[in-house]
Amino acid sequence: MFPGIINFASTEAGEKSDLLGSLGINVQLLVLQTIAFLILLFILSKFVFPVLTSMLEKREKLIEDSVRVAQDAEKNAEKTQDEVAKLIKEARKEADAVISGAKSEASKIVDNADKKSRERAERIVADAEEEINKNITDAKNSLRQETLELVAEATGMVIGKTIDAKIDKQIIKSAISESEK
Amino acid sequence: MVNFSRRELANYAADQILAKNKEIVNQLASYLHETSRTKEANLLVRDINSALADRGFISAEVSSQHELDDTTRNELKTLLSKRYKTNDISINELIDLNLLGGVKIRTAHEEFDGSLRRKINRLKVTKA
Numbered sequence: 001m002f003p004g005i006i007n008f009a010s011t012e013a014g015e016k017s018d019l020l021g022s023l024g025i026n027v028q029l030l031v032l033q034t035i036a037f038l039i040l041l042f043i044l045s046k047f048v049f050p051v052l053t054s055m056l057e058k059r060e061k062l063i064e065d066s067v068r069v070a071q072d073a074e075k076n077a078e079k080t081q082d083e084v085a086k087l088i089k090e091a092r093k094e095a096d097a098v099i100s101g102a103k104s105e106a107s108k109i110v111d112n113a114d115k116k117s118r119e120r121a122e123r124i125v126a127d128a129e130e131e132i133n134k135n136i137t138d139a140k141n142s143l144r145q146e147t148l149e150l151v152a153e154a155t156g157m158v159i160g161k162t163i164d165a166k167i168d169k170q171i172i173k174s175a176i177s178e179s180e181k
Numbered sequence: 182m183v184n185f186s187r188r189e190l191a192n193y194a195a196d197q198i199l200a201k202n203k204e205i206v207n208q209l210a211s212y213l214h215e216t217s218r219t220k221e222a223n224l225l226v227r228d229i230n231s232a233l234a235d236r237g238f239i240s241a242e243v244s245s246q247h248e249l250d251d252t253t254r255n256e257l258k259t260l261l262s263k264r265y266k267t268n269d270i271s272i273n274e275l276i277d278l279n280l281l282g283g284v285k286i287r288t289a290h291e292e293f294d295g296s297l298r299r300k301i302n303r304l305k306v307t308k309a
Contacts, residue, residue: 145305148304148305148307149305151304152301152302152304152305155301155304156281156297156298156301159281159282159297159301160278160281163246163281163282163297164247165247165248167282168245168246168247168282168283169247169250169252169253171282171283171284171295171297172245172249172253172282172283172284172295173253173256174283174295175283175284175295175296176256176257176260176284176295178295179260179286179293179295180260180263
């Protein structure tokens with residue numbers, strides 16, 4: 001096959017050699033380079049291109065996979081973001097509920113403490129009133145007792161000076177009558 | 182020396198007093214001295230009075246601020262005779278200026294205080 005091509009090329013080259021030669025192109029060299037190029041092309045297409053194609057396909061598939069994974073990841077990220085937002089919303093809602101409950105509880109505690117302190121204050125006042133009343137009663141009783149003792153002492157002093165034998169006889173008679181009853 | 186109980190001594194003394202034994206007082210005093218029991222003298226007198234009362238002889242100690250006249254003395258004897266249902270009444274009169282007035286009668290078994298001092302003291306302790 002190559003000699004035919006070379007002859008054809010030589011014939012064609014002979015016809016146009018003057019023209020190509022005037023352009024500075026060596027026809028034979030051109031033919032040989034063409035043939036070498038074709039051979040190289042054949043070898044490349046036979047042994048190199050399939051490998052390269054396979055590699056490129058694998059690479060393309062890998063890239064597509066990566067893109068798909070990235071897209072999935074992006075979707076997952078979006079989904080996760082939505083879930084996070086949802087969780088944050090729920091957490092905020094729960095936090096609001098907890099805060100509300102805490103406020104309510106705190107209010108109850110304050111009310112309870114207020115009620116207890118009011119009751120305690122009332123009890124203290126009642127105890128103080130009771131103590132004061134008791135002190136007043138004790139003071140009255142003490143005063144009454146002291147008055148009685150003073151009256152008794154004064155009566156004794158007066159009687160001791162005023163009772164003579166005659167009056168004493170009447171008193172003894174009265175005492176005897178009293179003992180007979 | 183035999184150690185008699187106070188009650189035994191009182192009963193013996195009461196019997197001797199009723200038998201008009203005037204030495205009993207000296208005998209008792211000697212016995213108490215010998216047995217180192219002179220501190221029991223007052224209690225023994227009280228027990229003797231009690232023993233005499235059990236035998237129908239009432240000895241009453243009557244205290245007053247002024248000396249009793251015969252009328253009052255007889256009224257007191259009548260009172261004690263009725264109360265103890267006996268005519269053997271002996272009255273031992275005492276003057277106590279602290280009584281202020283009235284009379285205080287003490288026998289072996291009981292005491293009656295009809296003095297003004299008691300009434301005044303009752304006034305002192307009267308509760309509200």
